[in-house]
Amino acid sequence: MIKKIFGVFFASWLCISPSFLYAKEEQVKLYVEVDGPGTIWIDDQRVQKEAPLEQRLDRGAILSILVSGQIESMLINGQTQSAFEEKEIVLEDDTTIKIAFQEAENELEKKGIFLDIENMGMIPAHQEAILESYQRGEEAHYVQERFKAAKKTGLIDYVDDHGFLTPQFGKMFSWISLDVPDAILLKKIETSETILEPMELIPETKGYSVIDSAHFTAHVSPGYISNGLWRLSNGKLAYCAQAMMAEPMINDATSDPFLVDNAALRKALYYGHDGPGNILPSKGWDVAKQIVATNDFCSMAYTGVSLGNQAANGWHWNNWIRSAYEEIMAKPDPIQYGYVAYMVKTPGSGINWAGQHASKQNLAFGDYEPTGSLQIKKSSSNPSISQHNPNYSFHRAKYGLYSDPKATQLVGEFIFDANGVSNTISNLKYKTFYLKELSAPQGFALDPTIYSITISKSTTQFEVKDLPKINPVSLLLKKVDQQTGLSKPQGSGSLQGAEYRVDYYADAKKASIRSWVLRSDANGEIYLKDAYKVSGDPFYTNSLGQPGFPIGTIKIQEIKAPSGYLLD
Known part of the structure; x- marks a missing residue:
C-alpha cells in the first residue's frame, strides 16, 4: 500500500498540475467485499464474491446500496452494522464495506436468486397497487420499480428491456415461485385470453408428451397465487397432482395415461375447471381462479397437501379454496356417470x-x-374335417364372459349362430376380461382354455378355434376264414390281397365325401395307413396326425377277394 501511495504522489509531482493534486486530496477510497452467494449493488454496479469493488470517489458522494441475499454479518470500517436491504450512505472518509451472506438454502439461492418464499402469496399493499395498474395497461409507469426488484431478488439476468421476466426463467425454474414480494412485479399477470382449450388427439402421435402449458395468477386481496395448466398430446387439459414436485415442461415425455381409482380426485376434476359439473363459475370466479383452485383440489385429493395450504401459512387454502373443496367433496362420486380420473407420470426432475x-x-x-363392445368369432381348428359337414355346427355354442381370471364372476354370455358368429356385448370398460366356453358346439370338443381379452378400443373381435371330434382308427378290419373263424387260410388260399372299398358319408342320404381302396396284409388285416391304401383320397387326421373318421357314416365293401376265396 505504501508503494501504491508513493507511486501516485510521485506521478503527480512529475506530471500533474497543483490544482489536480488538490482535487485528488478531496477524494476518498471505497472498498466493498462480499463473502457468500449474495450480491450488493452500489448504485448500478454489482459486487459479488468473485468481483470485489475498489474505487476512489469524491468526498461527500451519496451512494445507494441495495442488498440481494440473506445477510449473515455486515461491517463498515470494521464496525458491525444492523442488516439492511436498501440504504444510502455519504462518503466522508475512506470506507470499507464487508458483507457475509448466509449459505444458500435452496437451488434458487445457489443460482443467486433470493425469493421470499415464506411470504409466498402475500403481497405488500403498494406492490398490489402496482399489479392492479398492470391490469389497467399501465405497465410502462413502473420500469424503474421492476429493475429495482430484479436487482433485489437476483433476477436481473432474467428480465428484458422493460423489466419483465423472459421465458428463459421458466425453462429453469417454476413461475409459481414468483408469487412473492418484489418478484411478482417482474411477471405479467395472465388473463383468461391465454387459456388453453382442450383439443382433439394429435394425429400420428408417437407416445404421450406435454405439448403446451400456461400459468395463471389468482388475485384474492391481499394475495396472489399462481398455478399451471398443461395440455397433453391426447388433447386433454391436465392439472398438478403433486404440489411439492417440480413442474413438467413443454415437450416433456410422459407415461401413457393410467386410471387412478380415487373418488376425491374424480370429484376434483369433474366439479372443477373444465369438468362437466364445474361449480366454480357460480361463485363468480374468473378463469384464473378456477384453474388455480382446481390444481389445489387435485393435489389435495391425491397427496393431502396443496400449494394453497403450504404457501403463506395456508392463507389461500383457508380463506377461499378450502370451502369450495369441501363443497365438492360432499357431492356424488361422478364414477356413477362413467367419469374417471386419469394420470400421466413425467420422468425427470427439476x-x-x-x-x-x-x-x-x-x-x-x-x-x-371409454367403453367398447366385444364379439366372438368361432372357427374350426381343422376345417378339412368339419367344413360342409352337417354333423358339425357352431349353432347354440355358448361362452361366458367374466371379470376375473378364475371365471367366477359372470359379465355376460355369447351365443353363436351356425356360422360361428356370436352376439355382441357392449358397454364394456377398457380393462381385461376372461372368456370361457360353457357349451361345446355340435361335433366339437369343449374348449378348456380360459382366454384373457383386453378391451382397448370401441369394437373388439376375438377369434377362437374349436377342435372337431374325430374317431382315430388304427386297425380298420381283420379278415378271417368264414368256415374256421380263424385268421389262417385253408389249403393254398391266402388272406392277403383282399381289397375293400371304404366310403365316408357326412349324410348317408347323399353321395360320399371321400373314399379309399385298401388292401389286406398277410394276416388279413387292414390298417388306416398309406401303406395299405391302393387308391383314394387323403385320410382325415386329428391334431396329432393320426388317421380317423369324422362323425358320419362309413360303408365298407369287399371289391376283390384274396386268392382261394370267394368275394364277400
Missing part, C-alpha cells in the same frame, strides 16, 4: 416452487371412461 430439487409432478385429467 426445481419446485420452493426452490427445492424434486421429481417432476404427475399430471391428472378426467374423462368419461
